[in-house]
Amino acid sequence: MKRSVKEIADLVQAQLSGDGAVEVTGVASIESAGSGDVVFVEDEKNLPNALRSGAAAIMAGEFASNVADSKPLLICDQPRLAFARVAQLLATTDPVAGGVHATAIVHASAKIGENVIIEERVVIRNGAEIGAGSRIGAMSVIGEQVRTGRDCQVFPNVTVYPQTSMGSRVVIHAGTVLGSDGFGYVRDRKTGRYEKFPQIGRLEIEDDVEIGANCTVDRGALDVTRIGRGTKIDNLVHIGHNVQIGEDVVIAAQTGLSGSVVVEDNVVIGGQVGIGDHARIESGAILGSGSGILSKKVVRGKGVVFWGTPARPLKQYLKELAALARLAKKD
Secondary structure, eight states: OOEEHHHHHHHHTOEEESOTTOEEOEEOOTTTOOTTEEEEESSGGGHHHHHHSSOSEEEEOGGGTTOOOSSOEEEOSOHHHHHHHHHHHHHOOOOOOOEEOTTOEEOTTOEEOTTOEEOTTOEEOTTOEEOTTOEEOTTOEEOTTOBOOTTOEEOTTOEEOTTOEEOTTOEEOTTOEEEEOOOOEEEOTTTOOEEEOOOOOEEEEOTTOEEOTTOEEEOOSSSEEEEOTTOEEOSSOEEOTTOEEOTTOEEOTTOEEOTTOEEOTTOEEOTTOEEOTTOEEOTTOEEOTTOEEOTTOEEOOTTOEEETTTTEEHHHHHHHHHHHHHHHHHO
16 A cells, blocks of 8 residues: 555654655565665664665664655654554555355354455354454354454464454464363373363453464363463464463463463563463563473563573573583583
8 A cells, every 4th residue: 555654654653854745655674675665774873774775765763863865764762663553554455345255154143244254165153253344264163152353364274162252453373273172181090091171161362462373272171261462472382271361472482381371461481481380470571482480380570581491580590501611611
């Protein structure tokens, strides 16, 4: 979608220097920018390269305030964030009329909102409700009594188990499974055999959550697994039953959360982190990649980075590594 630089400046509340009538159609890196692209600069040392690039306009920090150039400059406090918002604006297309593909199977009791798009070979079971403006990708299965809010995007081959609920503007990428049974068994001490513990709870996903490709999120055993508003989950993440994830949490790829883990608001979890059952990660903590959190452990420290297995504050972890290195030299 084509937009003027003036429109973009107004959208992100940037100070405009230069010709606001210049039109842009996309975003790009400095190296690959073409004549219709916007680029961003967070570091002053990269500004000369941006000015020499083929970009139509540059989004930069306050350091560019006194720069005079033929390219329009948009000055703002957070150029990367503003750039992301502009990318979303330029990617927006005119609303598409909804419709159900001829090969889709939609139960007569399902409720489909306005301008919903249901692609090839989708199955929507009885009692499901799909919110207005949502899109269900090809080969996906939406189970009984599933609810989605408005403007959700479900990519192809997603499976949503019964009674799962999603808020508005939720994005679920391809191959993900939502609401499957948790890993819960009871061992018969007499026979040594395992019998399944009931997995009859629900999964609730709040507004503005994004879940990557090939993730699995289990429903609660007897109660609810919940993912809070604005949380972003990378590809190949597993979330066990009864897990409670707060708002604006970020979880990187190949991480696993065991049953009944609690992750409070604004936690950052790196890749390949393993969290044992009933652990609690308190608000604002940062778990470095590859860390391990023991069962029932409480991790607290807003803005503190934890590393290692078992995870401990990064300063302590580095001191221990240094001490081990000194011992190794003595040998």
